[in-house]
Amino acid sequence: MMGLSFRDKNILGPMVRVGTLPMRLLALDYGADIVYSEELVDIKMLQCKRVVNDVLHTVDYVSPTERVIFQTCERERHSVVFQMGTADAERALTVAKLIQNDIAAIDINMGCPKEYSTKGGMGAALLLCPEKIEMILSTLVKGISKPITCKIRILPSLTETISLVKLIEKTGVAAIAVHGRSKNERPQHPVHCDVIKAISQAVSIPVIANGGSQEFIRQFQDISAFRSVTSASSVMLARAAMWNPSVFRPEGMLPVETVIRDYIAYAVQYDNHYTNTKYCLCQMLRDQLESPLGKRLHAAQSTLEICEVFEMSDFYESCRVAQKAKKADLQSVGLVAALENDDAEDRNIISLPIRFDKRNYMSQITPKMLLLEWCRKRKLPQPVYHTVQRPVDKFFQSVVKVDEMQYASTLWDKSKKLAEQSAAIVCLHTLGLTEIKMNESDFAQKRKRKLQCQEDEGTRSLKEEHNKKLHQNGSEHRPLIQDATTFANQSGTHN
Numbered sequence: 001m002m003g004l005s006f007r008d009k010n011i012l013g014p015m016v017r018v019g020t021l022p023m024r025l026l027a028l029d030y031g032a033d034i035v036y037s038e039e040l041v042d043i044k045m046l047q048c049k050r051v052v053n054d055v056l057h058t059v060d061y062v063s064p065t066e067r068v069i070f071q072t073c074e075r076e077r078h079s080v081v082f083q084m085g086t087a088d089a090e091r092a093l094t095v096a097k098l099i100q101n102d103i104a105a106i107d108i109n110m111g112c113p114k115e116y117s118t119k120g121g122m123g124a125a126l127l128l129c130p131e132k133i134e135m136i137l138s139t140l141v142k143g144i145s146k147p148i149t150c151k152i153r154i155l156p157s158l159t160e161t162i163s164l165v166k167l168i169e170k171t172g173v174a175a176i177a178v179h180g181r182s183k184n185e186r187p188q189h190p191v192h193c194d195v196i197k198a199i200s201q202a203v204s205i206p207v208i209a210n211g212g213s214q215e216f217i218r219q220f221q222d223i224s225a226f227r228s229v230t231s232a233s234s235v236m237l238a239r240a241a242m243w244n245p246s247v248f249r250p251e252g253m254l255p256v257e258t259v260i261r262d263y264i265a266y267a268v269q270y271d272n273h274y275t276n277t278k279y280c281l282c283q284m285l286r287d288q289l290e291s292p293l294g295k296r297l298h299a300a301q302s303t304l305e306i307c308e309v310f311e312m313s314d315f316y317e318s319c320r321v322a323q324k325a326k327k328a329d330l331q332s333v334g335l336v337a338a339l340e341n342d343d344a345e346d347r348n349i350i351s352l353p354i355r356f357d358k359r360n361y362m363s364q365i366t367p368k369m370l371l372l373e374w375c376r377k378r379k380l381p382q383p384v385y386h387t388v389q390r391p392v393d394k395f396f397q398s399v400v401k402v403d404e405m406q407y408a409s410t411l412w413d414k415s416k417k418l419a420e421q422s423a424a425i426v427c428l429h430t431l432g433l434t435e436i437k438m439n440e441s442d443f444a445q446k447r448k449r450k451l452q453c454q455e456d457e458g459t460r461s462l463k464e465e466h467n468k469k470l471h472q473n474g475s476e477h478r479p480l481i482q483d484a485t486t487f488a489n490q491s492g493t494h495n
Contacts, residue, residue, distance in 0.1 A: 003104065003105065003145075003146055003147045004034065004078070004079075004081075004104045004105045004174070006147075006149065006174060006175035006206040006233060006234055007233045007234065008233065008234060009033040009034050009208075009233075009234040009235075010031065010032055010033050010034075010234070010248055011032065011033065011034040011035070011036065011177075011208060011234055011236040011237065012024060012027040012032045012034070012035040012036060012236075012237060012238075012245070012248075013036055013177075013210055013236040013237055013238035013241070014036040014038055014039055014081075014107070014109065014151070014238075015038055015238050015242055016039060016114075017279050017280070018038065018242050018279075018280055018283065019035070019036060019083075020037075020038065020071070020272060020276055020280075021058070021071045021072065021073065021076075021266070021270050021272070022263055022266035022267045022270060022277070022280075023242075023263065023280060024076055024080060025073075025075060025076060025266050026245050026259075026263050026266055027241060027245045027248055028075070028076060028079060029262070030245055030246045030247075030248040030249045030254075031248035031250060032079075032245075032248045033234075034079055034080075034104075035076060035080050035081070036080075036081045036083050036107060036236075037070065037080060037081065037082050037083050038083065039083045039085045039109045039112060039117065039123075040069060040070055040083065040085065041084075041086070041120070041122070042085065042088065042091040042092055042094075042095045043091065044063065044069060045061065045069065045084070045098065045099070046094060046098075047063055047064055048061040048062055048063055048069050048098075049061070049062050050098065050102075054330055055323055055326050055327050056073075056269075056270055056271060057074070058071050058072065058073045058270060059073070059102050061098075061099070068273075070082070070099070072102050072103065073270075077102065077103070077104065078104050079104055080104055081103065081104060081106065081107050081149065082099055082106050082107070083106075083107040083108075083151070084096075084106060084107065084108055085109050085112075085117055085122040085123065086108060086109075086122060087122050087125070087126065087132065087136075088136075089135045089140075090139070092108070092136055092139065092140055093143045093144070096140055096144045096146075097143070100144050100145070100146050103146065105146050105147040105148065105149060105174065106140065106144070106146060106147075106149070107148075107149045107150060107151055107177070108126075108136060108148070108150040108151075109122065109123050109150075110123065110124065110133065110150050110151060110152045110153075111123065111124055111127075111151045111153040111177075111179050113153070113183045113184070124153055124183040127152065127153065127155060127164070127183065130164060130167055133150075133168065133171075134167060134168075134170075134171055137168060137171035137172075137173055138171045138172070141171055141173060142172075147173075147174035148171075148172075148173050148174060149173055149174055149175045149176065149177060149208075150168060150173060150176055151176075151177035151178075151179065151210070152164070152165070152176065152178055152179070153178075153179045153182055153183050154178065154180060154181065154182055154192060154196075155182070156182060158195060161195060161198075161199065162198065162199065165178075165199050165202060165203055166202065166203060169204070169205050173205065174205065175205055175207070175208055175233070175234075176199075176203070176205060176206075176207055176208070177207075177208035177210050177236055178195075178196050178199055178207060178208065178209060178210060178232075179210045179211045180192045180193060180195055180196045180209065180210065180211040180212075180230070187213070187239065190215065191211040191212055191215055191216070193209075193212075193226075193229050196209050196211075196230040196231075196232060197229070197232075200230060200231040200232050200233070201231060206232075207230075207232045207233055207234075208232060208233065208234045208235065208236045209226060209227060209232035209234070209235050209236065210238065212226040212230075212235070212237075212240075213237060213238060213239035213241075214239065214240065217237060217240045217247070218240065218247075219247060219252070219253055220247060220248065220249055220250055220252065220253070223235050223247075242280075242283045242284075243284060243286060244256055244259055244284065245263075246258075246259050256285070256288075260281055260284055260285075260310060261310060261312065263277075263280065263281065263284070264277070264281070264306065264310060264312055264315075265315065267303065267306075268303060268315065271323075272303075274300070274301070274306060277303060277306055278297065278300060278306060281297055281306070282294075282297065282298070285297065293309065297309050303316065348406065349406045349407070349408050350405065350406065350408070350430050351407070351408045351409065351410045351426065352409060352426045352429060352430070353409065353410045353411055354409045354422055354426050354429065355409060355411045355413065355418075356413070356418055356421035356422045356424075356425055367421050367422075367424035367425045367428060368383070368420060368421055370424070370428060370433075371402065371424045371427055371428055374428075374433060380402070383401065383402050383424070383427070384401045385398050385399070385400050385401075385420045385423065386398065386400075386401070387399075387416050387419055387420060389416075390412060393412075395413060395414060396412060396413050396414070396416045396418070396419035397409070397411075397412050397413070397419050398413075398419035398420045398422065398423040399423060400420070400423040400424055400426075400427050402431075405427075407423055407424075407426040407430055408423050408426060409422035409423055409425070409426050
């Protein structure tokens with residue numbers, strides 16, 4: 001199989017809430033050869049929309065609630081393995097086809113013993129369903145061109161375990177990762193290196209040894225020792241890398257304080273959610289969580305506050321300024337790109353960096369209203385607005401067409417209404433009408449017309465209702481009410 005090789009590799013293992021983009025990039029910086037994402041469930045991924053984020057230079061898979069479920073970038077495209085939680089072959093294949101161009105390989109989680117995974121028939125629950133394992137892996141191997149792997153735990157007996165891995169090998173997977181503990185064992189239980197060794201000797205595909213953190217692996221030199229004792233092709237680190245990802249450095253581990261600052265830099269750069277950032281930092285601090293520094297981190301409620309704890313506020317601000325500048329550059333060309341399919345004469349747009357501020361206008365008098373009244377006085381067609389929404393952040397930009405000319409603001413707004421008001425201001429400004437005012441008599445007349453329309457509508461409704469009642473009561477010969485005043489007088493007489 002062409003693509004990513006799993007032989008002689010040091011690998012960052014999949015970890016829920018830890019294996020997001022900042023941690024994966026940091027591990028690659030420190031020397032990891034391959035990085036696994038956290039487990040992501042197929043059903044959740046099927047709801048996502050793939051969005052190219054030109055500001056962050058990432059590809060984001062965004063849920064209907066606008067939450068980024070999976071984020072990746074070019075830096076890791078040939079090294080990242082997407083780990084999927086699934087119990088259904090067809091769903092797994094659909095997700096695999098969705099993401100295959102953004103990742104290096106796909107792994108199926110068959111080892112997680114936690115209830116959030118097993119209750120849906122995923123994770124370690126699959127170990128009891130060899131037919132389903134075979135169906136899922138075979139479907140993926142045949143369905144996409146990227147390498148497929150799986151991660152398992154050992155079964156109660158060696159015979160059962162060897163039988164399972166041989167079945168897995170026959171599906172055509174590129175490698176198999178083995179956590180050397182059973183479903184019911186936890187990190188405090190010793191890892192079964194002898195079982196991993198037996199698996200390595202029983203199959204011809206690469207075996208990735210996992211589960212040696214702390215018991216075997218505390219620094220880079222220990223990785224090769226764990227590989228040797230298990231006879232595995234590669235080694236996967238989870239907890240040891242979570243505590244200090246510089247464990248992948250051949251030159252030696254870095255102080256936790258340095259690692260934390262490197263991690264925060266990526267978290268800020270890629271707009272990582274602060275709760276995820278805080279969680280990962282807490283894992284790194286470990287025994288320092290009760291220190292003054294740890295307590296300040298625990299109290300932080302935003303990425304900026306986290307940066308303040310570690311004296312990185314200046315870095316945070318510089319990143320935000322750079323991101324805003326990048327967004328502004330994209331905004332300056334975004335509208336033309338959105339309208340490039342329009343007719344040739346419609347592409348000549350006058351644009352200015354102007355945004356509507358309602359504080360500059362009376363509550364009832366807006367730029368759109370001023371522009372409409374101006375057009376009416378000159379017997380011009382009323383303004384026509386064309387509004388587009390940018391996928392990356394859901395902001396809006398509008399073009400207004402007045403007297404065969406088009407006007408737009410280069411600044412994007414949070415709502416369609418605000419974008420239209422901004423476009424109207426650009427038109428007013430370009431036409432030299434920035435001082436235009438709607439005097440009180442104009443506004444009063446407009447209000448009077450609106451009230452008259454409401455009154456006429458009310459009168460019609462009263463007539464229709466009264467005539468309907470007369471008809472129902474058999475009083476067809478009774479005179480019809482002519483207006484609301486007559487109706488009110490008749491009602492008063494009857495009372």
